[in-house]
Amino acid sequence: AVDRGLSYCANEPNKLVSDACVSYATLENLNADLRPSIRYLTEQVDFFTYYRLDLFGRECPFWSDDEGFCGNRACAVDIADEKDIPVSWRSSELGKLAGPKASQPSTSVQKEEPSPFRGKLGEDTAESCVFEPNEIDKRDYCVPEDESGSSNCVYVSLVDNTERFTGYAGKSANNVWRAVYQENCFNTNTPKSQQAQPFGAALPFRGPAAANLKNVMDRKKHEVVQQDLIAPPPEEQCLEKRVFYRVLSGMHASISMHLCYDFLNQTTGKWGPNLQCYKDRLHSYPDRIQNIYFNYAILLRAVAKLRRNLKSYTFCSGDKRTDEATRKKIVGLADTIAARPSVFDESIMFHGEDAVVLKEDFRNRFLNVSRLMDCVGCDKCRLWGKIQTSGYGTAMKVLFEYDEEAENGANPTLRRTELVALVNTLGRLSASLNAFTEFTKMMEQERALEDMRAQDAYAQLENEAAKLQAAAAEKQQKKPDGDGILRRPVQPELTGKESVSELFWREFEMLIFAFRFVLKSWYDLPLKLWRIYKWGTAVLMDKFLGRDRYQTRRFPYRHALDEL
Numbered sequence: 001a002v003d004r005g006l007s008y009c010a011n012e013p014n015k016l017v018s019d020a021c022v023s024y025a026t027l028e029n030l031n032a033d034l035r036p037s038i039r040y041l042t043e044q045v046d047f048f049t050y051y052r053l054d055l056f057g058r059e060c061p062f063w064s065d066d067e068g069f070c071g072n073r074a075c076a077v078d079i080a081d082e083k084d085i086p087v088s089w090r091s092s093e094l095g096k097l098a099g100p101k102a103s104q105p106s107t108s109v110q111k112e113e114p115s116p117f118r119g120k121l122g123e124d125t126a127e128s129c130v131f132e133p134n135e136i137d138k139r140d141y142c143v144p145e146d147e148s149g150s151s152n153c154v155y156v157s158l159v160d161n162t163e164r165f166t167g168y169a170g171k172s173a174n175n176v177w178r179a180v181y182q183e184n185c186f187n188t189n190t191p192k193s194q195q196a197q198p199f200g201a202a203l204p205f206r207g208p209a210a211a212n213l214k215n216v217m218d219r220k221k222h223e224v225v226q227q228d229l230i231a232p233p234p235e236e237q238c239l240e241k242r243v244f245y246r247v248l249s250g251m252h253a254s255i256s257m258h259l260c261y262d263f264l265n266q267t268t269g270k271w272g273p274n275l276q277c278y279k280d281r282l283h284s285y286p287d288r289i290q291n292i293y294f295n296y297a298i299l300l301r302a303v304a305k306l307r308r309n310l311k312s313y314t315f316c317s318g319d320k321r322t323d324e325a326t327r328k329k330i331v332g333l334a335d336t337i338a339a340r341p342s343v344f345d346e347s348i349m350f351h352g353e354d355a356v357v358l359k360e361d362f363r364n365r366f367l368n369v370s371r372l373m374d375c376v377g378c379d380k381c382r383l384w385g386k387i388q389t390s391g392y393g394t395a396m397k398v399l400f401e402y403d404e405e406a407e408n409g410a411n412p413t414l415r416r417t418e419l420v421a422l423v424n425t426l427g428r429l430s431a432s433l434n435a436f437t438e439f440t441k442m443m444e445q446e447r448a449l450e451d452m453r454a455q456d457a458y459a460q461l462e463n464e465a466a467k468l469q470a471a472a473a474e475k476q477q478k479k480p481d482g483d484g485i486l487r488r489p490v491q492p493e494l495t496g497k498e499s500v501s502e503l504f505w506r507e508f509e510m511l512i513f514a515f516r517f518v519l520k521s522w523y524d525l526p527l528k529l530w531r532i533y534k535w536g537t538a539v540l541m542d543k544f545l546g547r548d549r550y551q552t553r554r555f556p557y558r559h560a561l562d563e564l
């Protein structure tokens with residue numbers, strides 16, 4: 001059962017998520033409705049639960065960080081046994097295909113000649129599943145994971161390798177995040193020639209930001225970086241730059257949410273939510289949580305935009321019925337999202353004078369971010385880092401490069417890895433919103449418990465105070481004048497709202513006190529005179545006999561005078 005979320009802005013559930021056109025409450029309700037289908041797709045459907053990628057073969061192109069390797073068991077990835085993979089996706093089968101090994105047709109060629117069947121795949125299996133371009137297209141926002149049967153590629157079950165706490169931290173993780181945010185330093189005033197250049201094979205990381213980053217990374221390689229990462233762009237910056245930052249920060253926040261929600265308690269050895277981790281990394285930073293909502297909105301919009309394409313997408317599991325079931329499920333999800341009011345309007349982006357340059361810069365920067373995932377020193381984190389950057393890259397490709405109304409073929413190719421990454425990234429964000437709801441409930445429980453404890457402590461204090469007061473009153477009653485001193489009655493402060501009779505009785509009480517004071521003074525006088533006389537003669541006698549004792553003899557009524 002999926003909970004209806006506790007609204008992030010409980011007091012303002014209809015507040016809009018910045019830069020999206022949807023409220024927090026709407027996204028939460030949408031997530032409650034969509035979560036069962038998203039979970040089904042990402043946990044039960046083979047097409048979406050197996051991901052093929054080059055997990056170990058690519059070196060970090062920016063720095064060498066041998067110490068960044070994470071040796072924890074939780075960092076390891078279990079590679080899927082090819083026996084569990086549908087035949088048509090196995091490397092052996094991919095290797096038998098003539099297409100990818102021979103030459104890659106360009107997207108336009110593919111468009112003109114709808115893929116003829118090759119290799120050993122069955123009739124139900126269209127070539128587009130395996131015969132995908134593995135070179136970067138000028139409309140790609142992410143470095144593609146090699147699908148063409150490269151020997152470095154492995155299949156990974158995403159169900160058996162869930163994203164959770166791994167213990168990967170320290171300067172290696174920090175350096176990657178730092179470099180990711182460094183990509184956010186846009187500078188549109190920079191002449192075009194100096195801006196980040198299109199991504200190329202010879203120089204994997206280009207442009208001034210990249211060169212600067214490489215220098216910084218080289219210098220900082222052995223320093224533990226403590227200071228904050230790049231600050232978010234100011235609100236007055238253009239929408240595109242804010243969107244770029246929100247995507248990165250939302251991805252980072254979503255990763256933090258998962259590692260806090262599925263955390264290893266090292267004392268008990270059990271996995272479960274860690275509220276303190278959530279408080280430290282997310283609760284104190286509402287903007288980070290907002291960016292998770294934002295990312296959820298853009299991924300929903302991208303899936304909805306693919307609705308038409310998905311109807312004729314080739315899933316190629318080798319079994320027609322399985323493919324039909326997969327299609328029905330994913331198209332069903334896209335239809336449900338599309339039936340709701342739009343949550344993000346990408347059409348307002350990349351419109352100004354420098355739109356072309358800005359878009360190219362935006363795309364190249366995101367390509368660099370996807371490349372940075374090869375610098376992550378923990379296998380499990382690298383796996384999910386690659387899936388999620390690919391998921392966001394695919395969303396951008398669909399949002400900024402796809403024509404919603406065009407038939408398949410007119411739009412850029414949607415690789416299998418891209419679609420799998422897109423749906424799994426949506427799944428991660430959906431899980432993040434769910435985890436956020438759970439953490440919010442835990443925070444409320446904790447607060448209620450603290451209130452109760454505070455109330456208990458307060459009641460206990462009140463009790464103690466009452467007891468002390470009662471004891472004092474009792475003592476006072478037993479010895480009406482206590483130490484023999486007649487004290488002024490204690491009266492509450494005047495508030496100005498007292499009635500005439502209250503004022504009268506106050507004055508009357510004081511009058512009685514004055515009267516008693518005078519009478520008592522007369523009554524005590526002989527005894528006092530006698531004591532003073534005794535004290536005086538004792539002092540004189542001490543002095544006469546040359547004794548020092550007189551110095552310590554106290555005047556008998558000094559304290560009584562002080563008390564008044």
Ligand SMILES: Cc1cc2nc3c(=O)[nH]c(=O)nc-3n(C[C@H](O)[C@H](O)[C@H](O)COP(=O)(O)OP(=O)(O)OC[C@H]3O[C@@H](n4cnc5c(N)ncnc54)[C@H](O)[C@@H]3O)c2cc1C
Pocket residue numbers: 163164165166167168169170173174176177227228229248249250252253254255256259288373376380381382384385
């Ligand atoms: C790609 C990638 C994937 C990872 N996957 C996992 C994983 O699956 N499991 C796991 O246990 N660990 C994972 N890690 C490590 C994890 O993200 C942290 O780096 C690690 O837990 C150390 O955390 P930290 O407290 O030092 O802060 P970090 O999360 O490393 O953050 C560093 C700094 O970034 C800033 N910052 C933090 N969050 C945000 C945000 N949302 N927006 C803007 N700025 C922010 C803060 O200034 C913070 O001090 C991954 C790291 C990377 C780079």
